[in-house]
Amino acid sequence: MESKRKWAGASALTVTLLLSACGGGGPGSSGGDFTGGKLVLAVLNDQSGVYKDASGPNSVKAVKMAVADYQKKYGDKAVVKKIEVTSTDHQNKPDIANTKAGELYERGGADVILDVPTSSAALAVANQAKNHKKLFLDVSAATTALTGAQCNKYTFQWAYNTHLLATGTGATVTRNGGKKWTIIYPDYEFGQNMTKSFTAAVEKAGGTVQETIPTPFPNENFATFLTKAGSGNPDVIGTMQAGGDLINLVKQFNESGLKDKGVELAVGLMLINDIHSLGVEQFAGTLFTDPWYWNMDAEARAWADRFLAETGARPSFEHAGNYSAALQYLEAVQAAGTDDADAVVAKLEGKKVNDVFLRNGEIRAQDHSVVHDANLARVKKPADVKEDWDYEEIVTKIPAAEGFPPAEASGCSMTS
Amino acid sequence: MLEVTGLSAWYGQARALHEVDVRVDEGEVVSLAGRNGAGKTTLVRCLIGLHQQASGTVRLHGRDITGLPAHSRARAGMGWVQDDRGIYASLTVEENLLLPPTVSDRAWTLARVYETFPVLAERRKAPGSTLSGGEQQMLAIARVLRTGARLLLMDEPSEGLAPVIVSRIAAIIRDIKATGAGVLLIEQNVKFAATVADRHYLLSQGRIVETLDNDEFRRREGDLLKYLGI
Amino acid sequence: MSAVLQYAVQGLAAGSFYALAALGLAVIFGVLGVVNFAHGAFYMLGAVAAAVLLDTLDLTLWWSLLVVPVLMFGFGLVVERLLVQWLLRLDPLYNLLLTFGLTLILVELVKQRYGVSGLPYQLPGGLQGRFDVAGVVLPRYQLFVLLFSVAVCALVWLTMTRTRIGMILRAATENPELARALGINVGRWVAPVFGFGVALAGLAGVLAAPFRAITADMGNNFAIILFAVVVIGGLGSIVGAVVAGFLVGLVEAFGQAYAPTFAQILIFVLMALVILIRPAGLFGRQEATT
Numbered sequence: 008m009e010s011k012r013k014w015a016g017a018s019a020l021t022v023t024l025l026l027s028a029c030g031g032g033g034p035g036s037s038g039g040d041f042t043g044g045k046l047v048l049a050v051l052n053d054q055s056g057v058y059k060d061a062s063g064p065n066s067v068k069a070v071k072m073a074v075a076d077y078q079k080k081y082g083d084k085a086v087v088k089k090i091e092v093t094s095t096d097h098q099n100k101p102d103i104a105n106t107k108a109g110e111l112y113e114r115g116g117a118d119v120i121l122d123v124p125t126s127s128a129a130l131a132v133a134n135q136a137k138n139h140k141k142l143f144l145d146v147s148a149a150t151t152a153l154t155g156a157q158c159n160k161y162t163f164q165w166a167y168n169t170h171l172l173a174t175g176t177g178a179t180v181t182r183n184g185g186k187k188w189t190i191i192y193p194d195y196e197f198g199q200n201m202t203k204s205f206t207a208a209v210e211k212a213g214g215t216v217q218e219t220i221p222t223p224f225p226n227e228n229f230a231t232f233l234t235k236a237g238s239g240n241p242d243v244i245g246t247m248q249a250g251g252d253l254i255n256l257v258k259q260f261n262e263s264g265l266k267d268k269g270v271e272l273a274v275g276l277m278l279i280n281d282i283h284s285l286g287v288e289q290f291a292g293t294l295f296t297d298p299w300y301w302n303m304d305a306e307a308r309a310w311a312d313r314f315l316a317e318t319g320a321r322p323s324f325e326h327a328g329n330y331s332a333a334l335q336y337l338e339a340v341q342a343a344g345t346d347d348a349d350a351v352v353a354k355l356e357g358k359k360v361n362d363v364f365l366r367n368g369e370i371r372a373q374d375h376s377v378v379h380d381a382n383l384a385r386v387k388k389p390a391d392v393k394e395d396w397d398y399e400e401i402v403t404k405i406p407a408a409e410g411f412p413p414a415e416a417s418g419c420s421m422t423s
Numbered sequence: 424m425l426e427v428t429g430l431s432a433w434y435g436q437a438r439a440l441h442e443v444d445v446r447v448d449e450g451e452v453v454s455l456a457g458r459n460g461a462g463k464t465t466l467v468r469c470l471i472g473l474h475q476q477a478s479g480t481v482r483l484h485g486r487d488i489t490g491l492p493a494h495s496r497a498r499a500g501m502g503w504v505q506d507d508r509g510i511y512a513s514l515t516v517e518e519n520l521l522l523p524p525t526v527s528d529r530a531w532t533l534a535r536v537y538e539t540f541p542v543l544a545e546r547r548k549a550p551g552s553t554l555s556g557g558e559q560q561m562l563a564i565a566r567v568l569r570t571g572a573r574l575l576l577m578d579e580p581s582e583g584l585a586p587v588i589v590s591r592i593a594a595i596i597r598d599i600k601a602t603g604a605g606v607l608l609i610e611q612n613v614k615f616a617a618t619v620a621d622r623h624y625l626l627s628q629g630r631i632v633e634t635l636d637n638d639e640f641r642r643r644e645g646d647l648l649k650y651l652g653i
Numbered sequence: 654m655s656a657v658l659q660y661a662v663q664g665l666a667a668g669s670f671y672a673l674a675a676l677g678l679a680v681i682f683g684v685l686g687v688v689n690f691a692h693g694a695f696y697m698l699g700a701v702a703a704a705v706l707l708d709t710l711d712l713t714l715w716w717s718l719l720v721v722p723v724l725m726f727g728f729g730l731v732v733e734r735l736l737v738q739w740l741l742r743l744d745p746l747y748n749l750l751l752t753f754g755l756t757l758i759l760v761e762l763v764k765q766r767y768g769v770s771g772l773p774y775q776l777p778g779g780l781q782g783r784f785d786v787a788g789v790v791l792p793r794y795q796l797f798v799l800l801f802s803v804a805v806c807a808l809v810w811l812t813m814t815r816t817r818i819g820m821i822l823r824a825a826t827e828n829p830e831l832a833r834a835l836g837i838n839v840g841r842w843v844a845p846v847f848g849f850g851v852a853l854a855g856l857a858g859v860l861a862a863p864f865r866a867i868t869a870d871m872g873n874n875f876a877i878i879l880f881a882v883v884v885i886g887g888l889g890s891i892v893g894a895v896v897a898g899f900l901v902g903l904v905e906a907f908g909q910a911y912a913p914t915f916a917q918i919l920i921f922v923l924m925a926l927v928i929l930i931r932p933a934g935l936f937g938r939q940e941a942t943t
Contacts, residue, residue, distance in 0.1 A: 055761075055764065055769075056769065056870075057769055057868075057870065058769075059764075059768070059769040060768050060769050060770040061770070063769075194914055220913050221913050221914045222909075222913060222916070223914075223916055223917040223918075225870075225873075225874050226874070226916075226917070227861075227865050227866070227871070227874060227875060228663075228667045228905060228906075228909070229909075230663040230666070230667065230795075230906070230909075231660050231663050231664070231905075231906040231907075231909035231910050232909050232913065234656070234659050234660065234663065234790075234910070235656075235909070235910050235913075238656060250770075251771060251866040251868045251870060251871065252866070253866075254771050254866035254868075255864075255865055255866045258863070258864045258865065258866070259864050262792045262794060262795070262863075262864050263790065263792065264783045264785075264790045264792065267783075280770045281770060283770065284768070284770035284771040284772060284773060285771060285773050285866075286773035286775070288773075288775065289773070471834045472833075472834070473830055473833070473834060492833070492838075493830075493833040493834050494833045494834075494835075494836050494837055494838045494839070497833075497834060497835055497836030497837075498836045503834045503835070505831065505834075509828065509831045511823070511824050511827050511828065511831075512827065513823050513824075513826075513827050514820060514823060514824060514827075518820050521817075521820070522820060522821070522824055522832075522835060522837070523835035523836045523837065524836050524837070526836065566835075570835075570836065
């Protein structure tokens, strides 16, 4: 209880970065169609907590890269010259995310909010977007509710959802022979949602989930949960833990000897930063879904090189997703010639896109799910790692139509 | 041996002692009597070094110890027998005895302690918490003797003890006196004080109001009892 | 049956961390009267130090078990001299504020320096692998952790009960004023005792490094459970801290096995029961060291 309080006490960090005032460019060339004469892209995410490395400050840099690319591409033809990127910390808390989003739209002049990890926080921001009739492009939250029961006209989900993770990992592993599953999940929104999606995907692929084990969150000690999971002799233990909890679980899984008994570990959600921090030794052989991998092809790699020069690290799929979302937003603004949200949404809806992040991408009009091809990845053995951050081997591509649920099944009805 | 001059003490704004002068010589037992709240406990705590808000000087063996912290005063030869005996419940009898450092070559050996207090020898391994009141008092006195302290501050040593034990303690105090040590006895029990002390101070409202020799003290015993409200 | 045995071993291994860290907390509280809310942060620093030593100097766990407690002891001395000593005469509220604030600072500094994703750690070869005894899988490292902590706890207990230092510390714990009046310079022991308590927390952190996520936040949840341990054992009681540490480990393990959702709540239910039945904890103040 005490430790919760301290996060509330830590004041939210808001940094405004004036990116381009376009030198001494005289007024008048733009402004009429842009509130305040400028465009504001607000990144709202975890700047200090568990998701800081996976997204955090480097997502802000990715968005700035998109702005720079937009300006380079259009130069004097850009419909808006003054573009600001701001960064706000939501500390992974829905209440803080809710307040901050309201402030950003009302007083911060934000035309679009980007990123927002943590499902409950993302849902709160989606609601604010709907009320303020301003855009929200979510990248890092996984819940299908964003494009389902709680979808709205101004909210888009850019990178992935629990359904993608479940079909990617759950169905593929099952088809590859991992028929009997036991799932360990953290007992909160994301974990429950993931467990449901995985169970459906495993069963659809002909497997069975013989047991699901809820755990507290956060939690350090998984030894007994793992023993219990192993006692049913499953082929696969699926873990829906994330961040530090995932590292705890993987370390203790390796310690438990279940690997030697032939039990495979499948991870629901893992980011490259998890592998980087824990080392490939601990994760070697683990299967997981990666919506985008920096070394998956030449185009991704070229962008990842720029990102590396900018930040000193290779990008996670969330960083690339933020770049893509910002870039496509700017393209839509350029096409619409205004920052008016309804006009921009009209340009986004139904658009087929290929960029650094999106392959065979489509910004679906029906549910605002941005669907694209993803990957099933396996963590490399230490001996196969050839350079820093070279951690993944792509096992198979997950086509967009397979990874994302059909729009009709989403349960979304756009009322506003 | 002990010379206290002009000792005043405060608790915040409230003054508890006014310019108190007290003197104890070698081989002398001096009692200090007074009602509850007269300032006896404050005086003892000032001497021990546990009460900081004070002025005046305290000398021991001619050495000014006014500025010394409590543990240095103990090492200078001041031994405290607390009114609640101050026996450590979590230490055994023997550990209680061995806890304080020896401070002079007059220090008693453990063997001598056990010879003098056979009951402590019997119970040497017992935790302090299991001793009776009389045993605790013996232990508190023995503990100070083992350090070789030359001045003993004894706070109510007879309080709450059976008569047979009180007379035993009186005998011990006379023995201590015979070794040349000084004793300042804080005592409300006038009869007991009269049997062991050479001189008597009367403390009232933070002032020494009278100094009596033992003959006069005995003569006025009735008065004093009334005066002390006992 | 074998499952029960396995849960018990896992519980005791997890309890080892609680026991060691709670022991440090109890020693500090006993002598200083300070409830050290920064204990979780010191545990975290121990684990981070082990990871950094392995990464930069190639010092394996064996060395870290030796070096990190010494470093943490020194760090504890500095913290005591600079900060904690000013608390001793103040209202306990200030010790909450100071040690809690210290936690925030340490956690943030580690985040700034080492990020939030955590640090890698590899066990030395000798501690990898498992024993398989009659269907019970006993990871070597878990056994090692258990034996090592029991040995350290026993050593501390022997020091407290059989040596002059221990006697002085027990006296200073029970009645510091009297100890001073008896000629013991209690103040001299305050900084070393604080350093020692911090070293124990750091040692628990080193032991945790191989099978816990090494992140700046790793001490937060740990600290919460740690305070439940100390309350159950009795604040300031050395034996109580150790017994309650292992007990809580067992409750956690069997909770995970038979009532997973309630695994952590059970610990606090136990704490509430203890407070109801024995407000001073299982081993109250006065029996601190028996």
